[in-house]
Amino acid sequence: MRILIIGAAGMIGAKLVRRLSADGALGGRPIDRLDLVDVVEPSRPKAAMPVTTAAADIGDPEVATRLFAARPDVVFHLAAIVSGEAERDFDKGYRVNLDATRALLEAARAQSVRSSGTWKAKFVFASSIAVFGAPFPDPIPDDYFAQPLTSYGTQKAIDELLVDDYSRRGFVDGASLRLPTICVRPGAPNAAASGFFSNIMREPLAGKPAVLPVPDDVRHWHASPRAAVGFFLHAAALPEGALGARRAVTLPGVSVTVAEQVEALRRIAGEDAVRLIERRPDETIMRIVSGWPTRFEARRARDLGFRADADFDAILRAHVEDELGGRIGG
Helix, strand or coil, X not given: CEEEEECCCCHHHHHHXXXXXXXXXXXXXXXXXXXXXXXXXXXXXXXXXXXXXXECCCCCHHHHHHHHCCXXXXXXXXXCCCHHHHHHCHHHHHHHHHXXXXXXXHHHHHHHHHCCCCCCEEEEEEEEHHHCCCCCCCCECCCCCCCCCCHHHHHHHHHHHHHHHHHHCCCEEEEEEEECEXXXXXXXXXXXXXXXXXXXXXXXXXXXXXXXXXXXCCEEEEECHHHHHHHHHHHHHCCCCCXXXXXXXXXXXXXXXXXXXXXXXXXXXXXXXHCCEEECCCHHHHHHHCCCCCCECCHHHHHCCCCCCCCHHHHHHHHHHHHCCCCCCC
């Protein structure tokens, strides 16, 4: 099995690479080769199978054609610019988050046609709960319509429709995973409007101060990076036809308020960690957050076998184990 990971230098991409390298197989099939691509060259993992790495602009149709020339069996498309950046830079958001996805699907279609339909890639796309916008019911059911209120959400929603249509026509076997907000994200803060959800956990766990820009009663839908990797692996291993015509799946997660996040931090790391959180209201972020969903039924995803974290304490423990070596406070 040959696997192509686009966006392999990102946080989830790098974790997915490490997991696949360690497992050596996906869905019971051995991995023969990993091809890793991002706007910056991904790190090369320790792996028994051959690995290629490359820096490339996936928005360039010629690059997309080259990536699919080897006819990978599974493609993980994780590359994107995040919500805040997509909102600030309209043109860049559409080029990276939409035009590049269309270029990749077109390259897959060309190879499928060239093979007379004998080759078809499993195409697993990283979508987002940003495809939903207020007002909405609580919880949001699986059959609720997508009505994004941001450019990022709009780009992801259009991508989902493209994955549906290219799958319907038999060019790919697609799956669009509507990821919860991934928390706790390791590393430095990014440009995502949701970044504070991770910041107020990650920094205090490392003994550093953090800023909370929204009220304590803000509620949101979360999953850990560990769970996110599991989502992608599970989607790639689903048998063809498991998703039917509806290729977009709203994934399970943990719905908590900011106050409940802080209480989980107190249980895991103690009062000293909580004191490192400074409340500094930000009207812009509060306005963006007010249009975000808070919880989902995600019954279809669970029926398909997708599994999330048990609770927010489990999310924090996963971060401490995976990123801090089990140690709290730096």
